[in-house]
Amino acid sequence: MSEASELYQQVILDHNKNPRNYGDLPSHTHSSEGYNPLCGDHYHVYLIMDGDTIKDIHFAGTGCAISKASASVMTTLLKGKTRAQAEDLFKQFHDLVTSPVEQTPDEDALGKLAVFAGVREYPSRVKCASLAWHTMKAAVDKNGQAVSTE
Amino acid sequence: MKTAADTFDVMKIREDFPILHREVHRKPLVYLDNAATTQKPRQVIDAVSAYYSEINSNIHRGVHYLSEKATHAYEEARKTVQHFINAPSPEEIIFVRGTTEGINLVASSYGRQNIGEGDEIIVSAMEHHSNIVPWQMLCEEKKAKLCVIPINDEGEIIFEEFEKMLGKRTKLIAVTHVSNAIGTVNEIKKITAMAQQAGVPVLVDGAQAVPHLKTDVQNLGCDFYVFSGHKIYGPTGIGVLYGRRKLLERMPPWQGGGDMILSVTFDKTVFNALPYKFEAGTPHIAGATGLAAALDYVSRTGLEKISGHEQQLLSYATEKLLLLKGLRIIGTAKHKAAVVSFVIEGIHPHDIGTLADREGVAIRTGHHCAQPVMERFHVPATSRASFAFYNTTGEIDVLVSALEKIIHLFS
Numbered sequence: 001m002s003e004a005s006e007l008y009q010q011v012i013l014d015h016n017k018n019p020r021n022y023g024d025l026p027s028h029t030h031s032s033e034g035y036n037p038l039c040g041d042h043y044h045v046y047l048i049m050d051g052d053t054i055k056d057i058h059f060a061g062t063g064c065a066i067s068k069a070s071a072s073v074m075t076t077l078l079k080g081k082t083r084a085q086a087e088d089l090f091k092q093f094h095d096l097v098t099s100p101v102e103q104t105p106d107e108d109a110l111g112k113l114a115v116f117a118g119v120r121e122y123p124s125r126v127k128c129a130s131l132a133w134h135t136m137k138a139a140v141d142k143n144g145q146a147v148s149t150e
Numbered sequence: 151m152k153t154a155a156d157t158f159d160v161m162k163i164r165e166d167f168p169i170l171h172r173e174v175h176r177k178p179l180v181y182l183d184n185a186a187t188t189q190k191p192r193q194v195i196d197a198v199s200a201y202y203s204e205i206n207s208n209i210h211r212g213v214h215y216l217s218e219k220a221t222h223a224y225e226e227a228r229k230t231v232q233h234f235i236n237a238p239s240p241e242e243i244i245f246v247r248g249t250t251e252g253i254n255l256v257a258s259s260y261g262r263q264n265i266g267e268g269d270e271i272i273v274s275a276m277e278h279h280s281n282i283v284p285w286q287m288l289c290e291e292k293k294a295k296l297c298v299i300p301i302n303d304e305g306e307i308i309f310e311e312f313e314k315m316l317g318k319r320t321k322l323i324a325v326t327h328v329s330n331a332i333g334t335v336n337e338i339k340k341i342t343a344m345a346q347q348a349g350v351p352v353l354v355d356g357a358q359a360v361p362h363l364k365t366d367v368q369n370l371g372c373d374f375y376v377f378s379g380h381k382i383y384g385p386t387g388i389g390v391l392y393g394r395r396k397l398l399e400r401m402p403p404w405q406g407g408g409d410m411i412l413s414v415t416f417d418k419t420v421f422n423a424l425p426y427k428f429e430a431g432t433p434h435i436a437g438a439t440g441l442a443a444a445l446d447y448v449s450r451t452g453l454e455k456i457s458g459h460e461q462q463l464l465s466y467a468t469e470k471l472l473l474l475k476g477l478r479i480i481g482t483a484k485h486k487a488a489v490v491s492f493v494i495e496g497i498h499p500h501d502i503g504t505l506a507d508r509e510g511v512a513i514r515t516g517h518h519c520a521q522p523v524m525e526r527f528h529v530p531a532t533s534r535a536s537f538a539f540y541n542t543t544g545e546i547d548v549l550v551s552a553l554e555k556i557i558h559l560f561s
């Protein structure tokens with residue numbers, strides 16, 4: 001399964017099996033719910049914001065390995081970041097998963113996000129990878145409102 | 151003793167299907183998504199191509215040579231369908247775009263005419279969305295009620311519940327012949343017998359049945375029967391609604407336009423006779439000829455042999471899949487078509503689908519347009535392998551070994 005493992009890299013499998021920052025954050029100040037009606041992926045993202053800074057971030061829910069690993073990686077990247085930095089990372093992530101397959105991703109700049117480059121080959125899975133990010137953004141911008149991929 | 155399946159030459163059949171010889175991701179294609187749509191034999195592709203290259207023309211309009219040829223081909227196709235499902239007459243065969251359109255036609259025409267406030271429509275808990283939503287829309291419009299026959303843990307209709315539901319207010323029963331999500335073959339004759347006693351018409355969604363079971367609408371005793379060409383080796387965009395003449399005659403047209411009228415003035419329009427009353431506009435003539443070629447192909451092969459082979463595939467697949475760690479089959483009815491829906495503990499169906507695809511194996515993952523079925527079995531989605539007469543046990547081995555690799559990757 002050589003080609004497929006480009007998508008299902010060890011990092012993704014690991015985050016799927018042992019998701020980081022998983023579970024409710026009882027004292028959260030911001031939250032949102034994201035849902036992909038096509039495949040049933042369903043997550044909550046909880047944040048504790050201190051002014052413009054993300055003091056803590058958790059997620060909970062169910063879905064495929066791609067969506068879960070993406071949510072997990074996202075929480076590890078965003079803790080301690082400012083709102084502007086979070087948006088910038090989201091943009092980098094979005095640009096990565098929607099960029100042409102031929103384009104070689106800048107792994108140094110992308111850091112941990114680079115493992116999601118493989119998603120580009122599977123247009124039907126881009127939504128899975130992006131769901132948590134959209135949910136995070138909704139939580140920060142429109143606290144309490146749910147988002148859907150459709 | 152020789153069984154039907156012994157004389158069934160699957161390799162010879164595969165030769166007729168060009169797409170089965172292609173590769174996907176540099177692996178031979180293993181196409182196990184036949185419940186979504188089936189592949190087409192050369193005979194169907196050729197019939198469509200011959201239609202366009204030799205007789206393309208509009209029908210029922212011109213007096214010129216090509217128009218007569220095209221009209222003839224279209225009407226012959228109707229007769230082929232009639233014989234295939236043993237309908238009493240060709241006028242009871244209405245060409246539509248597919249199952250979905252056929253059900254919507256009945257809902258808009260028969261439904262609007264005959265269902266009113268407080269009336270009830272019965273469907274089963276294993277319906278495809280296309281046999282739920284049109285009735286929901288109708289119920290909303292008419293303030294009628296949609297009643298759902300529950301299914302048991304095996305995925306079979308609970309007849310005691312159906313019996314309780316069936317009453318004075320019931321105006322229509324709409325049920326699937328074969329479930330696309332879990333493969334259950336429903337006892338349609340039992341349903342129509344009970345319905346007849348109550349004086350209620352029955353619509354049968356035959357989308358998943360006609361490719362696998364010999365279908366005889368008179369024997370089934372149903373009032374409407376609907377299916378799609380593309381699920382029985384024919385083209386997309388063509389399907390069939392069979393309706394009992396008595397019902398069709400009383401039903402109003404559902405779309406207006408050319409072909410469905412006898413005469414038009416601004417004062418009065420006189421509708422055409424059956425089946426044209428329900429076929430407004432230029433139909434999918436090429437599709438109808440392709441569908442006829444597909445039905446001929448199936449008839450020549452023989453539905454008994456086809457279903458014998460497919461049942462062998464079903465038992466082989468069921469047996470092999472159950473050996474996999476953490477795999478559970480959803481839908482274990484006694485009488486099943488060649489569909490295996492399954493979940494594997496700890497691995498989401500979409501990951502299974504993507505990874506199997508890399509091995510050349512096409513299976514469907516998701517809710518299969520049957521979300522209520524997923525809810526009934528408390529799963530968000532399943533993976534589904536659905537077989538056709540051109541599949542082989544060797545292909546099932548490829549599926550199983552792909553799944554073994556996936557389970558290993560996730561362990």
Ligand SMILES: Cc1ncc(COP(=O)(O)O)c(C=O)c1O
Pocket residue numbers: 185186247248249250251278280281326328329330355357358378519
């Ligand atoms: C049982 C059943 N009914 C209805 C349909 C809808 O058929 P179509 O999309 O061809 O209209 C399908 C197809 O998936 C089906 O499996």
